Amino acid sequence: MTTKVSKPIEGSFQLFEGDFTNAGKASTELRSVLKSLAVSDDAVRRAGVAAFEAEMNVIIHGVAGTLHYSVSDGELNITITDMGPGIKDIALAMQEGYSTAPEWVREMGWGAGMGLPNIKKNSDRFKIDTVVDEGTTLQITILI
Amino acid sequence: MGLVLKDVIDRLGFEIKVGGDLSKVVEGCYISDLLSDVMARSNEHELWITLQTHPNIVAVSVIKGLPAIVLPNGRSPEPATAAKAEEEHVIILSSDKTTFEIAGLLYNLLKG
Ligand SMILES: Nc1ncnc2c1ncn2[C@@H]1O[C@H](COP(=O)(O)OP(=O)(O)OP(=O)(O)O)[C@@H](O)[C@H]1O
Ligand SMILES: [Mg+2]
Numbered sequence: 001m002t003t004k005v006s007k008p009i010e011g012s013f014q015l016f017e018g019d020f021t022n023a024g025k026a027s028t029e030l031r032s033v034l035k036s037l038a039v040s041d042d043a044v045r046r047a048g049v050a051a052f053e054a055e056m057n058v059i060i061h062g063v064a065g066t067l068h069y070s071v072s073d074g075e076l077n078i079t080i081t082d083m084g085p086g087i088k089d090i091a092l093a094m095q096e097g098y099s100t101a102p103e104w105v106r107e108m109g110w111g112a113g114m115g116l117p118n119i120k121k122n123s124d125r126f127k128i129d130t131v132v133d134e135g136t137t138l139q140i141t142i143l144i
Numbered sequence: 145m146g147l148v149l150k151d152v153i154d155r156l157g158f159e160i161k162v163g164g165d166l167s168k169v170v171e172g173c174y175i176s177d178l179l180s181d182v183m184a185r186s187n188e189h190e191l192w193i194t195l196q197t198h199p200n201i202v203a204v205s206v207i208k209g210l211p212a213i214v215l216p217n218g219r220s221p222e223p224a225t226a227a228k229a230e231e232e233h234v235i236i237l238s239s240d241k242t243t244f245e246i247a248g249l250l251y252n253l254l255k256g
Contacts, residue, residue, distance in 0.1 A: 020198070020199070024203035027203070028232075031207070048206075049207055052183070052204075053180065108179075108198055108200065109194075109201075110180070112179070113180075114181055115180050121184070
């Protein structure tokens with residue numbers, strides 16, 4: 001079953017490095033929007049994982065950025081842009097287990113090097129654009 | 145097969161740190177202190193046993209729809225974690241037992 005919306009539902013959130021307290025706000029709001037549209041539990045779960053991992057990556061690696069979501073007929077699009085250091089080697093960053101997270105972040109249980117692979121696994125379309133010293137943009141699409 | 149959370153709590157003697165709907169079904173547990181690993185591999189109906197006590201565990205539990213978080217070795221959630229769990233209706237349990245003992249007892253209860 002494809003979700004229908006009369007006009008796109010959108011939202012934007014600001015994300016800041018080190019702001020672990022507000023982590024998850026964007027994915028929580030997004031989940032409740034999807035639930036109100038009776039999107040399948042599976043798609044809600046996949047959207048939650050992808051959005052939260054992307055939020056965390058800005059909070060851990062990305063200096064500052066924004067998450068924007070748009071729900072339209074049959075699909076959810078999430079764009080996460082940051083002005084962090086960028087990613088030198090995308091293939092390496094996509095490998096499960098690769099992480100540059102500092103020790104104190106690892107003590108919190110982040111830094112398993114599984115976030116980007118999780119985002120890829122849970123999205124129907126996924127794209128990374130990154131420029132070293134300028135920032136990173138993730139585009140995630142989940143069919144709903 | 146599975147048991148309701150209320151029965152699991154009674155049989156394993158967990159302390160309820162943050163309460164909620166105890167009629168959720170438990171069919172196993174996932175053990176990990178790595179949050180992205182839990183997002184990748186935990187399943188609905190699995191308790192999550194972890195040493196992590198900071199607020200991000202609440203978001204992980206909500207997203208994955210886990211029945212409850214279990215803190216071993218007598219750990220307590222940080223105050224900010226407990227507050228967030230109340231808000232998001234996430235159940236947090238605590239046990240004086242080690243992760244090994246909790247998992248073993250749960251295994252016997254569910255599969256024994
Ligand atoms: N937004 C970003 N800006 C700069 N570097 C990034 C960004 N996102 C990811 N990276 C780089 O890619 C690596 C792998 O990212 P990934 O999300 O897979 O793992 P992690 O964040 O290190 O750990 P986990 O997600 O398991 O907590 C990171 O350690 C970091 O070096
Ligand atoms: Mg990550």
